[in-house]
Amino acid sequence: MKMKKFVGQTFKEAIDLVKKELGPDAIILSSKSVKAGPFGILNKDAVEVTAAIDDSALVKPSEAQSEKDEILKELRSLKDEIGFLKETLRPIVPTLRISRDKKGIFNLLISQGVDPQFAMIIVERAKDSIESLKNVIKKDIKVQDSESYTDSDAMIFMGPSGAGKTTTMSKIAYMMAARRKRVSLVSLDHQRIGSIAALKDLSRHLRCQLRVIKNVSELPRLIYKDAERSTILVDTPGYAYKNISRDLKDFFPGNSGIKRCYLMDSTMNTNTALNYWQNGCSDTIDTIAFTKLDMATQYGSLYNLSMLTGRPMSFLATGPDVPNDIKVPNADFLANLIIGGV
Numbered sequence: 548m549k550m551k552k553f554v555g556q557t558f559k560e561a562i563d564l565v566k567k568e569l570g571p572d573a574i575i576l577s578s579k580s581v582k583a584g585p586f587g588i589l590n591k592d593a594v595e596v597t598a599a600i601d602d603s604a605l606v607k608p609s610e611a612q613s614e615k616d617e618i619l620k621e622l623r624s625l626k627d628e629i630g631f632l633k634e635t636l637r638p639i640v641p642t643l644r645i646s647r648d649k650k651g652i653f654n655l656l657i658s659q660g661v662d663p664q665f666a667m668i669i670v671e672r673a674k675d676s677i678e679s680l681k682n683v684i685k686k687d688i689k690v691q692d693s694e695s696y697t698d699s700d701a702m703i704f705m706g707p708s709g710a711g712k713t714t715t716m717s718k719i720a721y722m723m724a725a726r727r728k729r730v731s732l733v734s735l736d737h738q739r740i741g742s743i744a745a746l747k748d749l750s751r752h753l754r755c756q757l758r759v760i761k762n763v764s765e766l767p768r769l770i771y772k773d774a775e776r777s778t779i780l781v782d783t784p785g786y787a788y789k790n791i792s793r794d795l796k797d798f799f800p801g802n803s804g805i806k807r808c809y810l811m812d813s814t815m816n817t818n819t820a821l822n823y824w825q826n827g828c829s830d831t832i833d834t835i836a837f838t839k840l841d842m843a844t845q846y847g848s849l850y851n852l853s854m855l856t857g858r859p860m861s862f863l864a865t866g867p868d869v870p871n872d873i874k875v876p877n878a879d880f881l882a883n884l885i886i887g888g889v
């Protein structure tokens with residue numbers, strides 16, 4: 548707050564002086580009659596006005612304008628600088644290639660856990676709409692035709708421990724029984740009593756055979772015997788995944804009517820799931836399936852892993868309940884899921 552006294556011959560003259568110096572926002576605090584005159588000779592009646600003003604309001608209009616101009620100049624130079632930086636970084640930071648209208652769909656993919664590099668490629672091919680985004684994803688994702696799958700001689704379920712192999716295989720056994728397909732069960736997981744007990748239960752319910760074997764080497768004989776009559780569903784333990792996938796490769800080389808389904812836990816992040824995948828003989832896997840969709844919060848990794856493994860998707864497990872929590876997906880359903888069900 549700045550205070551100042553002004554003396555005029557009349558009250559109006561004093562006020563005019565206030566306005567001239569402090570501007571229209573000044574506040575008059577007091578006024579009184581005083582003696583004043585030229586050269587300090589106090590012989591004339593005069594009026595003394597005490598006025599005050601907020602210091603910040605003291606900037607003169609012309610000063611304020613020049614300050615604004617200064618700021619605008621600064622902003623323009625910053626904009627030029629940013630434009631220059633963007634151009635320089637464009638080859639190094641690819642996301643700068645995304646046009647402004649497509650930033651929304653790009654951010655949507657990232658928020659769902661789609662890998663940024665994949666998201667870039669999707670966005671470049673899509674128009675700025677959810678429908679077009681879905682169409683691009685639909686084109687990318689391969690889906691396994693479940694009929695051809697369940698017609699095979701045997702289906703072997705592989706993947707890390709706890710991924711849901713025994714549970715998913717049980718659901719598929721029910722699904723096939725509902726389609727009037729004969730199944731028989733084999734378990735290579737002879738050490739886990741719990742999983743054997745679950746499969747015994749299943750074989751009782753479905754009135755089908757269950758055989759527990761220790762080695763992959765016993766499998767060709769069983770398949771040879773049963774393949775005519777039924778599809779054999781083979782459960783494997785997660786801990787020996789590497790050895791089992793190597794043995795399977797030895798015993799069933801090439802296209803042998805045996806489908807290998809690799810199960811992935813959808814709550815795992817892409818890198819962890821990919822590490823597991825690369826740890827076995829993934830080149831022998833025919834199809835992938837995702838479990839625990841009910842526990843995942845985003846589904847971008849389904850897209851990532853579909854692209855990274857190059858395998859078609861066959862099943863989605865949507866909960867722990869046997870036989871209900873399973874879905875045979877189509878591309879439309881998957882695309883919708885990956886973008887967060889928008």
Ligand SMILES: Nc1nc2c(ncn2[C@@H]2O[C@H](COP(=O)(O)OP(=O)(O)O)[C@@H](O)[C@H]2O)c(=O)[nH]1
Pocket residue numbers: 706707708709710711712713714715742785838839840841842864865866867872
């Ligand atoms: N919430 C949920 N739990 C599941 C799902 N699939 C399997 N589980 C559970 O995950 C655990 C491990 O499943 P299991 O089939 O034994 O896995 P495996 O070791 O690969 O054979 C069990 O408690 C299952 O009930 C699923 O889709 N959703």
Ligand SMILES: [Mg+2]
Pocket residue numbers: 712713714736742782783784
């Ligand atoms: Mg198991």
